[in-house]
Amino acid sequence: MDAWHITWFTIVSATAATALMLPPGVAIAWILARYRFPGRSIVETIVSLPLVLPPVATGLILLLLLSRRGIIGRFLESLGIDVVFTWKAVVIAMATMGMPLLVRTARAGFEQVDQRYEHVAATLGARPARIFFTISLPLAAPSVIAGAVLAFARALGEFGATIMIAGSIPGVTRTLAVAIYSYTETGRDSSAFVLLGISAAIAFGALWIANKLSERRPA
Amino acid sequence: MIALDFELIQGSFTLDIHVRLEGRAAAIFGPSGAGKTTILDAIAGLRTPRCGSIQTHDHVLYSSSDGINLPPRDRHVGYVPQDVALFPHMNVQRNLLYGRHPGTSPEPSRVTAMLEIDALLTRRVSQLSGGERQRVALGRALMSGPSLLLLDEPLAAVDVPLRRRILPYLERVRDELGVPIVYVSHDREEVQQLADEVILIDNGRVMASGEPAVVLG
Amino acid sequence: MARVLTLLVVIGLWPVPQPASPITVAAAVSLTDALNAAGEEYGQNGARKVYFNFAASNVLARQIVNGAPVDLFISADEEQMRVVEKAGLVAEGTRVDLLSNQLVVIVPDDRPRTFTSIRELLDPAFKRIALGDPAAVPAGVYAKRLLEKEGMWTAIEPRVVPAVSVRAALSAVESGAADAGIVYQSDALTARRAKVAWVVPVDRGPRIIYPAAVIRRSAVTADAKAFLAFLQSDAATRIFTRFGFAPAR
Numbered sequence: 001m002d003a004w005h006i007t008w009f010t011i012v013s014a015t016a017a018t019a020l021m022l023p024p025g026v027a028i029a030w031i032l033a034r035y036r037f038p039g040r041s042i043v044e045t046i047v048s049l050p051l052v053l054p055p056v057a058t059g060l061i062l063l064l065l066l067s068r069r070g071i072i073g074r075f076l077e078s079l080g081i082d083v084v085f086t087w088k089a090v091v092i093a094m095a096t097m098g099m100p101l102l103v104r105t106a107r108a109g110f111e112q113v114d115q116r117y118e119h120v121a122a123t124l125g126a127r128p129a130r131i132f133f134t135i136s137l138p139l140a141a142p143s144v145i146a147g148a149v150l151a152f153a154r155a156l157g158e159f160g161a162t163i164m165i166a167g168s169i170p171g172v173t174r175t176l177a178v179a180i181y182s183y184t185e186t187g188r189d190s191s192a193f194v195l196l197g198i199s200a201a202i203a204f205g206a207l208w209i210a211n212k213l214s215e216r217r218p219a
Numbered sequence: 220m221i222a223l224d225f226e227l228i229q230g231s232f233t234l235d236i237h238v239r240l241e242g243r244a245a246a247i248f249g250p251s252g253a254g255k256t257t258i259l260d261a262i263a264g265l266r267t268p269r270c271g272s273i274q275t276h277d278h279v280l281y282s283s284s285d286g287i288n289l290p291p292r293d294r295h296v297g298y299v300p301q302d303v304a305l306f307p308h309m310n311v312q313r314n315l316l317y318g319r320h321p322g323t324s325p326e327p328s329r330v331t332a333m334l335e336i337d338a339l340l341t342r343r344v345s346q347l348s349g350g351e352r353q354r355v356a357l358g359r360a361l362m363s364g365p366s367l368l369l370l371d372e373p374l375a376a377v378d379v380p381l382r383r384r385i386l387p388y389l390e391r392v393r394d395e396l397g398v399p400i401v402y403v404s405h406d407r408e409e410v411q412q413l414a415d416e417v418i419l420i421d422n423g424r425v426m427a428s429g430e431p432a433v434v435l436g
Numbered sequence: 437m438a439r440v441l442t443l444l445v446v447i448g449l450w451p452v453p454q455p456a457s458p459i460t461v462a463a464a465v466s467l468t469d470a471l472n473a474a475g476e477e478y479g480q481n482g483a484r485k486v487y488f489n490f491a492a493s494n495v496l497a498r499q500i501v502n503g504a505p506v507d508l509f510i511s512a513d514e515e516q517m518r519v520v521e522k523a524g525l526v527a528e529g530t531r532v533d534l535l536s537n538q539l540v541v542i543v544p545d546d547r548p549r550t551f552t553s554i555r556e557l558l559d560p561a562f563k564r565i566a567l568g569d570p571a572a573v574p575a576g577v578y579a580k581r582l583l584e585k586e587g588m589w590t591a592i593e594p595r596v597v598p599a600v601s602v603r604a605a606l607s608a609v610e611s612g613a614a615d616a617g618i619v620y621q622s623d624a625l626t627a628r629r630a631k632v633a634w635v636v637p638v639d640r641g642p643r644i645i646y647p648a649a650v651i652r653r654s655a656v657t658a659d660a661k662a663f664l665a666f667l668q669s670d671a672a673t674r675i676f677t678r679f680g681f682a683p684a685r
Contacts, residue, residue, distance in 0.1 A: 068612030084613040122291035123298040124318025186572035
């Protein structure tokens with residue numbers, strides 16, 4: 001077992017998943033915060049689903065969609081793209097599970113931005129895109145960042161959906177969580193404990209950084 | 220300078236405004252809750268009336284019969300809200316320059332000199348006093364080169380001695396820059412000093428309009 | 437209010453005649469359908485109810501060793517039974533070899549193939565091959581043994597998708613996520629979206645044995661033994677054969 005490869009793979013995948021989630025997540029959070037439209041509650045519900053469903057259930061839904069015989073999988077296969085049981089599935093599972101956390105936190109951030117600022121910016125001649133990037137997003141930035149950090153942390157520990165669509169293929173899709181599971185299931189306890197130690201170290205490190213960041217911000 | 224002929228529904232409250240303002244500075248006077256801020260919002264395009272029209276002498280800003288409803292950014296209206304709303308994450312200079320259009324905006328130095336805010340340019344918004352914020356907000360609105368200036372209770376949040384110091388700036392804007400002003404107030408003295416005409420609003424309707432001395436008695 | 441509470445407590449604690457406690461059977465997941473049918477038949481004669489816990493045998497062995505309250509254990513290979521024996525948890529003299537099975541190669545039913553030999557599995561078209569985790573799941577251990585014997589393991593290993601159980605491997609093939617898989621013949625019979633491409637001849641494949649044993653800690657050893665005896669009866673054998681198992685040789 002290559003503990004460092006597994007660790008590196010997990011962190012890189014979680015980072016990629018967070019980056020993947022940011023544009024659509026922030027956009028959805030913005031739209032939900034500012035606009036009323038028919039079907040709004042449906043969008044809210046779908047976005048929140050991975051938060052409420054058991055992760056393996058979400059994983060099963062992803063599998064049905066993305067496997068070779070699934071609706072999306074079929075289309076991807078015609079393009080020569082393989083998703084299930086590859087590293088792409090790991091990133092997708094992480095992004096899916098982290099998305100609701102990002103959207104909810106970012107949305108709360110946008111809702112707290114006083115619309116007066118946006119209105120004044122409009123009277124000063126700014127188009128909606130400029131208002132978003134120069135006013136709304138910077139003012140909501142702390143929440144957006146907090147949401148991204150939450151989503152990243154969730155991605156690091158993601159297991160249920162990952163094991164469903166990515167499996168536990170050594171060297172290919174084994175994240176820390178998945179590897180710990182596989183090793184304990186097959187009696188390789190000592191290997192599992194090594195990974196447990198690494199996971200705990202990462203968790204401590206992340207919490208320490210998060211605490212330091214919130215201390216630095218003026219009250 | 221502006222003709223208002225519209226009806227606007229806000230919750231359980233209906234605004235029914237029909238008046239023509241011609242002077243350099245017009246005041247909207249009335250008790251709180253009468254709909255004064257809503258009138259400014261309608262002129263700025265932040266609220267849409269149910270029907271009617273809003274026109275300046277060279278532009279139609281809103282006309283329900285012609286299907287015109289210019290978005291705020293196209294109305295060339297400068298707005299200073301009651302809570303000033305300076306962008307908290309930008310310093311004074313960036314606030315001032317936010318709406319600047321190189322072609323149509325006045326020279327920054329002229330505006331900052333007139334409002335005496337040159338020394339404040341690098342300050343953060345949180346470091347400004349109440350009076351300084353008012354002047355910066357005024358400067359920001361002016362820097363966008365508006366054809367009309369809307370001020371919501373520009374002196375309300377400011378204590379009396381400070382009011383006397385800010386009023387001259389407003390007079391300068393009225394006199395030196397030639398930008399017509401429509402502003403909301405519930406201070407008689409201020410209205411009498413600054414405005415050429417007053418409209419009295421109560422319960423969403425224009426009760427009286429004319430010269431300050433006449434309307435306010 | 438206090439009177440109502442007292443009444444509720446009395447009712448709640450009133451001794452109620454309990455039904456006879458059931459037998460808990462931990463069994464390899466490949467036995468799911470067959471044992472459910474056998475358990476139903478057994479229950480029809482008014483005997484004790486049987487509860488089944490199906491999972492990969494390595495998972496069950498760990499649970500038993502860690503104290504899970506199991507009365508009877510049926511493993512898909514001898515190795516996992518040995519784990520339980522080493523922990524001193526097998527009741528004296530109760531271990532029997534119950535069943536046997538065969539390995540088959542399956543493919544998704546929208547890409548059916550029929551092999552003329554197992555070596556066709558080397559075809560690069562099979563990018564991902566689902567097996568029970570060859571590190572410990574019996575079906576995977578058997579499959580690895582088979583492939584090693586055929587000299588194919590080194591070539592196949594990089595393409596292996598280790599599944600948490602043999603039924604998970606089956607499911608991976610059925611969904612099309614894996615292009616082929618190796619499972620038990622009994623599993624292939626229950627498959628709805630996968631087809632058998634190759635049946636491993638009995639003499640070419642590893643010897644598959646399902647040992648069964650009563651667990652020493654059990655509170656109902658007599659009943660567990662009775663159920664185990666039933667599983668070796670003609671009636672039970674008929675059920676097992678119907679589901680694709682063979683009696684242990």
